[in-house]
Amino acid sequence: MYLNVHSQYSLRYGTMSVETLVEEAMARGITQMALTDINNSTGIMEFMRVCDEKGMRPIGGMEFRRDKRLLYIALAQNREGMKEINDHLTEHNLEQKPLPDLAPVFNNVFVIYPFGHVGELRANEFLGVRFDELNLLYGVDLGPIREKLLALQPVFVLDKISYRLHEYLRSIDLNTILTKVKAEDKCLPTDMFLAPGELEAKFSRYAFILDNTRRLMDRCVMDYPKGRINLNLRTFSSSGSKKDDRELLEKLAMKGLIYRYGRNNKQALAKVKHELKVIEELDFCAYFLITYDIIRYSMSQGYYHVGRGSGANSIVAYCLKITDVDPIELDLYFERFLNAQRTSPPDFDIDYSWDEREDVQDYIFKRYGKGYTALLGTMSTFKDRSVIREIGKVMGLPKSEIDGFTDPTRAEANRDNPTFKKIVAIYERMANMPNQRSIHAGGVLITEEPITYYTALDLPPKGMPTVQWDMYEAEKIGFDKYDILSQRGIGHIKMAVQLAEDNQRAKIDIHEVKKFMKDPLINSNLSQGKTLGCFYIESPAMIQLNRKLVCNTYRILVAASSIIRPGVASSGMMGTYIKNHHAPHTVRYLHPVMEEQLKETYGVMVYQEDVIKICIHYAGMDGTDADILRRGMSGKYRSKKEFDRLVERFFECAKALGRPEHITAEVWRQVSSFAGYSFSKAHSASFAVESYQSLFLKTYYPREFMVAVLNNYGGFYSRAIYVHELQRAGANVHLPCVNHSDSIVNIDGIDVYLGFVGVHGLENQYIERIPEERKMNGPYADLEDLIKRTGVGLEQAITLIRIGALRFTGKSKKQLLWEVHLLLGVKARPVNHTELFAVEKKDYCLPVLENTQLENAYHELELLGFPISMTYFELLETDYRGEIMAGDLSNHIGQTVAMVGRYVCEKTVHTKNNQKMWFGNFIDAEGNFFDTVHFPNRTLSYPFRGQGCYVMQGRVVEEFGFASLEVTKIEKLQIKGNPVMN
Template identity: 60%
Template sequence: MFLNVHSSYSLKYGTMDIPAIVSKARALGIHQMVLTDINNSTGAIEFIRECYKQGIAKEPDEVQAGNIPYHLKPIAGIEFRKEGQLLYIGIAKSKEGMRELNEFLSIHNIEDQALLNDAPVFKNAFIIYPFTRNFNRVLKANEFVGIKSSQLNGLYKHDLLQQKEKLVVWHPVTVGSKVEHRLHEYLRAIELNTLLSMVPDDSKCDPDEILIAEEALQSKFEAFPFIIDNTQKLMDACDLSIYFEPQIKSKNRYAYTKEGEMFDRTLLRRIAYKGLAYRYGNDHPVARERMEKELSIIEFKNYCAYFLITFDIVRYAMGRCKFYHVGRGSGANSIVAYCLRITDVDPIDLDLYFERFLHEKRTSPPDFDIDFAWDERETIQKYIFKKYPKWHVAFLGTMSTFKDRAIIREIGKVLGLPKEEIDTFTDPTKERENQQNSTYQKLLAVHHHMRSMPNQRSIHAGGILISDEPITYYTALDMPPKGFVTVQWDMYEAEAIGYEKFDVLSQRGIGHIREAVQLIKKNQNKEIDIHDFKTFKDDLRLNAILREGQPVGCFYIESPAMRQLLKKLKCEDYLTLVAASSIIRPGVASSGMMKSFIERYHAPDKVVYLCKEMEEQLKETYGVMVYQEDVIKVCHYFAGLDLADADVLRKAMSGKYRSKLAFEELVNKFFQSARVQGHAEELITEVWRQISSFAGYSFSKAHSASFAVESYQSLYLKTYYPKEFMVAVLNNYGGFYSRWVYVHELQKTGAKVYLPCVNHSDEVVNIKGNEVYLGFEKVLGLENKMIKQIPQERRKNGSFKDLEQFVKRTQITLEQAILLIRLGALRFTGKDKKTLLWEIYNYLGHNQKRMDSAELFQLQSKEYTLPVLENSALEDAYVELELLGYPLNFNMFDFLKTSYRGEVMAADLSEHVGEIVRMVGNYVCEKTVHTIKNTKMWFGTFLDVKGDFFDTTHFPNTTPMYPFAGKGCYLILGRIVEDFGFPSVEVLKFAKLDIVMNPVATD
């Protein structure tokens, strides 16, 4: 009887999630129900699955056999609205009907067309129009009219009585109760950006749009039994049981080749063994045995197409596009992936387990993460969307909720609270004071009810689905501003349905590597094989820089925390870097494993292992389970579980296993199997304790190895080609630190770095020999048009000869010209800034007529003699600070009023351990952390006057009295402490130092 049920996926409209809807229907004994969310089918498959999950929907043959006294039959559709007003409701008769509805909505979303007032004819879907519409035609076979019980009196002498077989019960469901209707009103007010009291009645549902017992609904229509019969017939004609799958089947493209699965197997084997020869040579029995093992599992799980599609993406990127990529994630555990060049991580070299990626008992699909440079990823995405047919490829969506406390501001706005009061409610420093405020408590109560509800759909960072059958069988498609069609559900629903995503991602580190290689070729005419990782990892110079913890600009290893860890470990080899990439993660560090690992790393002879098996499997990590693979190894070699069960147990302990009963069975299996191996009960219990405490924090070794490979590649470029590398870092959005830090690093290489110049600079930073010119791109206030036009005009027609010619050729505005003059970008004229600022008004002053066309003849303009106008280095530095964010040729310390630079330099800290010293540091960055007692403490990073880094710790008892105050130089009083050879400063007192005034400041 319920043809029009809304869930919370009817964004900012429905209030019930799908489990709640099914649970309420079960409690009321409802037998059939149609989920019809507004302009989306996000929850359709979840609704069908939930009905079976709660045990109240059964397979049709069971129902027909009469063995099931009660069941809820799930039906799905879409409610179509235009500008908030209901047009019609589509209900799928079958899977084909679901596809018709989804494709109809998708076309309108993709082509950005308004929905038609009349629905098209669907072969496999019903259409229900609201009774309030005017009907001056005979309804088509699939068309019906929904009538509410409150509208029955309107049937008297109504034309629709001539088509009474078309009338059906219409009882919309939107809220869980009449009380919940208030929450609905809040959602509508937020959506309409209006006051709660100003939400129009036609923009919200009626208070009685709740689930009621079927008998109660039928009683409302008892005078019109034909309407009940019509409704029953319509619902009986719908059957979506085909969506029910006791065992989830993969929905990904089943075959890569046109010839089908068997040809895929042959093709994958041929490519994989060709890659095996490339990676290992022709005589490597271990690699061949591993290859056969993996291929057999890949074939058994029908993942040949998945590997071939990923290979095709990588082949296109490396071949036609000459793009550099990094394959990371658990896929790096695969020798097949290594030989297909999806990844550069050698799983044999690192003893990586394929079972971490895929095994015969794995129920959830694996995925590859392929990273490209930030400006190359879209090219790869376009290739994928062009290669596969319409309706068979789409981006994954995401679903954000109201959990962000920023929604409290929105709730305050709809209540009409003044901005000043709302600001106090969103100020974290006033949290304790707000707790006593009744209005704030009301806002929190509303937020509590909506915080887990969907707020808006968006697009996944890089997940792409490639489907065998049309994706529209399972979802309608959106067209976000990004320009690629997107499914209406997220990765979790994709996994539940049976899709494995292809992650095509981007990161700045790859851009650094790619452009550095290009610049080296252009500037030094040297070809770099950046994939020659085996040479890099054994390079003594690279490992020396790692040991000193100074890899600024290098991917993943440049942050203060990572620099500290590298120095504490005295890291000087690849395997240690792989471990460091894992133990740096917050969970590992906070669990105490990081400290334990460092202690054991420096004293391996003192490590006490629980037993022989633990020593054999964990010797590389000194008895600490650093990686997820370590958990698998211990479960396999100590307890005797097969590798597949070991990985399932590992996954279960990381919180990704939903069946508590199945988990308990695996735990019992661990203990029973370990007893069979002959281990004592006390030993088994202790090993299990260590596994269970580590498993939730551990990181995939394959992930760490992928990061470490890229780190070495960056480190190689920084070590041997530092100038080109730092230019590449600047041109690819930097890294962990602010831009000026990388400019500083570039200057330390010995390069001559110049301010932007209209006759030398490009849009981005360029390098020629030893000379580097900053680009126009990062000049604050310079318009995009000028950023592109100035270098384009110069490249096309030659260098600018004087100010007048520059103005005429670029058609620059007065404001933009003044900005460039102040920065010194027109210094090629040989005139000082003040003179140029005077002269620019000759050409672009308020009474001057702009020349919008080229001159036939170049006429000399009059020259004027001006008095000598003073200009200072300090004044220039302030301009650079304003327009670049940092002074290029003026040390930040030179802004200080004091000449004091501290009594200890960063390079000498180890000589003063235990002493209280004064230092002066230029602020680089800070990090806030919460202590166990939920108080805040800070970690700071500074540069001393010699340009060396040092780090500070600010404990909760000192920081409130001596807070950070942004950029600038600070006087620091603190005690020097040392942890595993890494010195830092525990701050006692801390203050920002005064600077000299800008000579041209008016205030």
């Protein structure tokens, strides 16, 4: 009898999970019910799945509301009806129009209006009567509507405690305190499952209403296939034939095989044939072909991509140019990507430049059809301490008290606070509940039948239809996703190549990665840490690791890209790898097979593929079982029973091969302990390929590369650090100039002009208009000409003057400021059309007004965030630059020295005792970088105090040839005062 049940997916309204709803219903003897979440169908497929498992009969539907007002409830008679419901909501979401008062004409849907609805009812439309509305039927002639009345008992909450949680959710949603939530903004306290027999008792005088309700529910059949089914576009060929797909994929793979390996590589040919067989057996030919089609389109547009993730284990993907990682060269296992027992779908991660991805997505939507393509959604939950702040706000607590509750340092004091205990109790009930729907980073679904059979679609800010559930639900239903991602590193590469061609007439094939990997100069820069700006290898931690490893090959970089990961580093494996790398002759292997398979990584299981290799070559397991076991050790097994069976198989197979039991036990211990930390080798290899491409450009076209980094909004460091690196590369970096600068940074030879984009306070319209007008009608003659041609107002003109953008006039900033006030006064001047006759301007005799370098530097600090006219060191009150420079650190190992450095960045970490310590990065007066370590006993006494220069005293230490400063004292140095303020 429950036609109007709501789960937590009625966001900030419903209080029960789908599983809890079904369990609670069954505990009350309910055998069928309808899930009708508010304006969404997020939980419908999950609801059917749980009902099937528990033995309940599910009905799908939706409650339609507009501005919190209940319009009608729609119940699907079958899957076609569910599609009609989803289509109705989708239409209004995508076209951004309000839901109508009346439901449309449905063919396979029952519509239930709230009691009191006025108007003629269609054959499929009914009136829902709540038990507290039955008194309204007294004395009414029910004959005309007798067959239209249904029992309506909404369910939002479980009990009184759950109702209180509902009130908190509504307060958070409405951003108001609990006492101000109106009755119409929340459900009734009785909107819950009633005790067995209670609903029947309440409707006892109107038993026919219950009969109507039962008959209607019996007519609803959710005729969806049970279990996970393949819901993807299953054929790519226009013929719709899987045989044609298989032949096309083989043709493309063989063509790519010749491109990648030549005509006579028997090993590669055998691997391609093996993979094609598995791909066909698992029905993934179309998946590969669609991915190939996406790559083909993007390459035809001149877009550069990086194919990464476990898909790089596939030689077929390598031959199709989906990835540039050679699986033979790196001994990658296809089973890590795809095998007969793998329940999860294959997964290609395709990265594009941040400004090209949207066009690729647009192509996918147009190529594969509206209604059959959608972006993947995500579901954020209540899960962090910000929720405690939200609860405090709706309770009406003052900000100071809320701040105290969210301060980790006051945890002990808060523990016995009754208000805090109440907040925590509410938070614990709310934790991990769905909070809001959002959009996945890049997942795209392509289906063979309309996607609205399974979900309604949202229209988030990206403007592309998005499903109402996340990747986990997509996988359970039966959808495979295509990850079309973006990253700024690719934007750096793309723009740097173009700038090198424009500025130096260079012709670059950025895909000649194998050539880059053998270049001694590139590898020398890699080993010396000269990688600032380069994808994945520019952070201080990565630079430090590569210097410790003396990393000068692709293989070592692949390993470094893995062991830098937090889990690997914290487990101690990183230290073991570095030590063994420098002394491989000292490594003791448990068994010859371990040496044979792990010699490349000195006995350390750096990669997930290493775990698979040991399972195959030491224990004799097949690749499929080995990958399932690897996934199980990472916490991703399907069932503990299946996992335990494979563990037994590991020992049984090893014993059958005659392996000594005590060695097998130790091998298993190492395998099981490493598996949770290890990282995909294919993923690391993809990163390393892109790192080499960046490093090639940084090595041979450093100025163009750094300009590209700046124009793609940097990476790990602040903009000031990239400008510093640009200067170190020999560029003459100029402040923005109205006659030379564009909106972004530009380069001409060795001259680089900063763009208007980086000027704080300059409005977007002038950032674009100033360079556009100059390109159309020539350079600006003077300040007045700039004002006439662009319409720039007083405030914006002052900003341009103060940053030095009119220095070409030969006048000082102070002279120009006088002039602009004479020209504009306090009013903005409108845009003028080109004058027929130039009116001669008046010249005024002004006293000599000069700006000092220090004044200019302060203007730049304010408007750019960093100075160009002076260095940070020139701004210091003191001339002291430290006892030693960064380049001399290694000559003072063990000595206590004083150094002066410009702050670059810091990283906070916690020791095993949960004490805070820092790693710092600085630049010395000669422009070189150095690293510092700040241990817990020093951090509180000598904290960092933001940007600027510091003097530090500490002991010089060295680890694997890398020298750094263990700081004992640190003090921020004073800079010269702003002369304008003095």
